[in-house]
Amino acid sequence: KQRDPHQAVFHQAVEEVFTSLTPFLAANPHYAGQGLLERLVEPERVIMFRVPWMDDAGNVQVNRGFRVQMNSAIGPYKGGLRFHPSVNLGVLKFLAFEQVFKNGLTTLPMGGGKGGADFDPKGKSDHEVMRFCQSFMTELFRHIGADTDVPAGDIGVGGREIGYLFGQYKRLSNESASVLTGKGLSYGGSLIRPEATGYGTVYFAEFMLATRNDTLAGKRAVVSGSGNVAQYACEKLLHNGAQVLTVSDSDGFVYFPHGMTEPQLAALKELKNERRARLAVYAEEQGLPYHQGLRPWHVPCDLALPCATQNELDETDAAALLANGCICVAEGANMPSTIAAADAFIKAKILYAPGKASNAGGVATSGLEMSQNALRMPWPAEEVDRHLYNIMTNIHEACLQHGRQNGFTNYVDGANIAGFVKVADAMLAQGIV
Ligand code: NDP
Numbered sequence: 123k124q125r126d127p128h129q130a131v132f133h134q135a136v137e138e139v140f141t142s143l144t145p146f147l148a149a150n151p152h153y154a155g156q157g158l159l160e161r162l163v164e165p166e167r168v169i170m171f172r173v174p175w176m177d178d179a180g181n182v183q184v185n186r187g188f189r190v191q192m193n194s195a196i197g198p199y200k201g202g203l204r205f206h207p208s209v210n211l212g213v214l215k216f217l218a219f220e221q222v223f224k225n226g227l228t229t230l231p232m233g234g235g236k237g238g239a240d241f242d243p244k245g246k247s248d249h250e251v252m253r254f255c256q257s258f259m260t261e262l263f264r265h266i267g268a269d270t271d272v273p274a275g276d277i278g279v280g281g282r283e284i285g286y287l288f289g290q291y292k293r294l295s296n297e298s299a300s301v302l303t304g305k306g307l308s309y310g311g312s313l314i315r316p317e318a319t320g321y322g323t324v325y326f327a328e329f330m331l332a333t334r335n336d337t338l339a340g341k342r343a344v345v346s347g348s349g350n351v352a353q354y355a356c357e358k359l360l361h362n363g364a365q366v367l368t369v370s371d372s373d374g375f376v377y378f379p380h381g382m383t384e385p386q387l388a389a390l391k392e393l394k395n396e397r398r399a400r401l402a403v404y405a406e407e408q409g410l411p412y413h414q415g416l417r418p419w420h421v422p423c424d425l426a427l428p429c430a431t432q433n434e435l436d437e438t439d440a441a442a443l444l445a446n447g448c449i450c451v452a453e454g455a456n457m458p459s460t461i462a463a464a465d466a467f468i469k470a471k472i473l474y475a476p477g478k479a480s481n482a483g484g485v486a487t488s489g490l491e492m493s494q495n496a497l498r499m500p501w502p503a504e505e506v507d508r509h510l511y512n513i514m515t516n517i518h519e520a521c522l523q524h525g526r527q528n529g530f531t532n533y534v535d536g537a538n539i540a541g542f543v544k545v546a547d548a549m550l551a552q553g554i555v
Contacts, residue, residue: 129211129212138457138538143159170188171186171188173257190235193549200225201237203237203276225485227544228485230489238279241278255287263295267301268301272300272301274488275304300491310494314510320355320358323351324452326480327473330473331473336449340365343423345370346435349394351484352369367418369418370401371430375416386408419443423447429454430455431456432458437462437466464534490509521533521537523536525539
């Protein structure tokens with residue numbers, strides 16, 4: 123905190139992990155030495171660079187680009203790129219730190235990294251986004267590679283942006299390596315990658331419910347966000363018999379009094395992914411109530427799936443969810459619950475999965491995209507989905523193994539300890555580097 127006093131979300135992420143680790147380290151002192159914790163919180167490398175580009179009016183704009191290469195103990199750095207005006211070094215260090223443990227949980231050989239820029243794609247033309255992506259990659263390309271660092275998407279970086287970034291990478295490097303994941307199907311992408319994070323989050327919710335002999339059928343789910351993760355979380359919830367009551371964006375939330383229907387989901391995807399319009403427009407078009415400036419957590423529900431952004435669910439929201447009878451929270455976003463909210467869920471002994479466990483299906487399927495690229499052979503959707511399902515099963519098992527406490531599973535402790543053990547063993551084996 124003294125070294126980087128302004129990186130509050132990074133401190134929050136570290137505090138959450140180290141709180142889980144404290145009793146574990148006391149019982150397993152060989153993990154407490156060799157500066158392991160000090161090394162875990164210090165990125166192996168941070169790259170920060172200027173991204174100049176020209177807007178449609180001919181003005182030069184300058185953004186700040188980053189790549190945080192956090193930890194490569196178990197494989198090449200892997201983690202998304204975020205384009206959002208709130209991006210700064212502290213946000214990316216938090217995301218890269220989380221990614222290290224998450225990637226450890228997937229059982230695949232991927233280290234942790236994260237990057238992005240304080241660029242806001244909202245309201246920009248396709249040409250502006252393309253020029254920005256090309257300028258961003260003109261610096262980034264020298265720092266990444268199929269065996270070095272393999273970025274993917276995150277907030278503000280979807281299929282369109284990955285396409286522009288990949289095109290520029292290829293042009294500069296003269297290589298068609300598996301250097302980005304989330305690619306389009308026609309140039310090396312994997313089936314099920316767009317769906318993976320949302321699907322995986324819902325699989326995880328199902329596994330948690332099964333520990334209490336319960337299922338998704340008939341459950342009322344409140345979802346936040348309306349981007350990639352939220353859309354496919356809604357899709358899997360609908361397929362598995364749950365009711366979706368809300369989706370949101372940064373301006374407010376839409377309420378589905380009778381539950382979202384398949385045509386309403388299709389219309390949401392079209393609005394967000396093709397027209398890139400706002401939810402207020404969607405609510406109007408669908409004749410649904412829109413709650414401007416509010417988050418969806420006060421809507422009575424059985425399940426909550428925060429799929430938007432960090433710290434979008436605080437102590438007051440947690441109290442409302444609990445008072446309304448919510449029995450399960452599965453995080454699709456990274457660190458959407460504040461520490462106080464997470465503590466409230468654990469104290470109430472409801473089923474609560476932290477993002478690094480429940481949203482790991484996205485990066486896991488990115489790992490599967492890398493495997494398919496290396497084989498030069500795409501797998502059918504069923505095969506990728508089967509791997510995804512198995513990986514989520516294994517993550518859930520790892521959480522049970524490390525998080526069971528007197529008949530209750532603390533999934534936060536389980537995920538943090540299981541991820542730590544994998545990375546720590548590799549770091550100890552590789553010496554002090
Ligand atoms: P998208 O850009 O596709 O969607 C983001 C959604 O979150 C939008 O609805 C957006 O609304 C909303 N949102 C973003 N910032 C804020 C904010 N400050 N306040 C309220 N709402 C906000 O991103 P993704 O769906 O890919 O990512 C969502 C979350 O999931 C992030 O936390 C990300 O790190 C995490 N994640 C994503 C993975 C992936 O595979 N894509 C993998 C694992 C985790 P608006 O349009 O108004 O900005």
